[in-house]
Amino acid sequence: MAVAVAGVLVAAGAITYAVAEDGGSDGTPSAGSADAGFARDMAVHHQQAVEMSYIVRDRTKDVEVRRLAYDIAQTQANQRGMLLGWLDLWGLPKVSADPPMTWMDMGDMPSAGEGSLMPGMATDAEMKRLGTLNGRQAEVFYLQLMTDHHQGGIHMAKGCVDKCAVGVEKRLAQGMVDAQQSEIDLMAGMLKERGAKPRS
Numbered sequence: 001m002a003v004a005v006a007g008v009l010v011a012a013g014a015i016t017y018a019v020a021e022d023g024g025s026d027g028t029p030s031a032g033s034a035d036a037g038f039a040r041d042m043a044v045h046h047q048q049a050v051e052m053s054y055i056v057r058d059r060t061k062d063v064e065v066r067r068l069a070y071d072i073a074q075t076q077a078n079q080r081g082m083l084l085g086w087l088d089l090w091g092l093p094k095v096s097a098d099p100p101m102t103w104m105d106m107g108d109m110p111s112a113g114e115g116s117l118m119p120g121m122a123t124d125a126e127m128k129r130l131g132t133l134n135g136r137q138a139e140v141f142y143l144q145l146m147t148d149h150h151q152g153g154i155h156m157a158k159g160c161v162d163k164c165a166v167g168v169e170k171r172l173a174q175g176m177v178d179a180q181q182s183e184i185d186l187m188a189g190m191l192k193e194r195g196a197k198p199r200s
Contacts, residue, residue, distance in 0.1 A: 034164045040094060065139045068187070104156070121153075157174070
């Protein structure tokens with residue numbers, strides 16, 4: 001197990017440092033670029049998914065939901081580390097004074113819910129509610145929240161595929177699109193098994 005984890009970390013480091021050799025035509029992205037904007041915003045987006053997954057892990061004993069939550073938490077924590085690592089390599093701030101999503105045309109984006117920072121993100125009230133539920137109620141609400149979260153994340157990742165200049169970041173974004181769509185399909189089936197549906 002330790003060897004496998006070490007292998008993943010080495011691979012992640014290799015991808016991170018490959019960015020230094022894989023910049024756009026101008027070399028290092030600017031602070032206002034789509035590359036930097038996506039890295040900053042998706043790092044925040046991913047952090048909430050990690051938090052949400054750890055909450056539900058402690059609210060249910062269902063093996064299937066706990067396994068999904070663990071997979072999402074680990075994957076998105078690793079990707080978040082890469083995104084923040086790239087900002088470090090580029091010498092760019094991890095926080096911007098600009099509102100979230102200014103790097104992307106919001107015309108085709110799902111709207112952010114009231115009290116949420118970006119499309120798909122749960123509100124503070126929804127996160128608190130998740131922490132009060134147990135068993136099947138927690139499972140259903142988590143699956144609904146994470147489905148919305150992935151839908152917003154897919155739109156953001158597609159924006160990077162279209163607008164980012166750094167090749168390895170574009171490839172990571174496309175990987176997010178593919179993986180999160182697969183998880184949306186999985187979660188739809190899990191909701192159906194629990195007599196529920198996605199919220200949107």
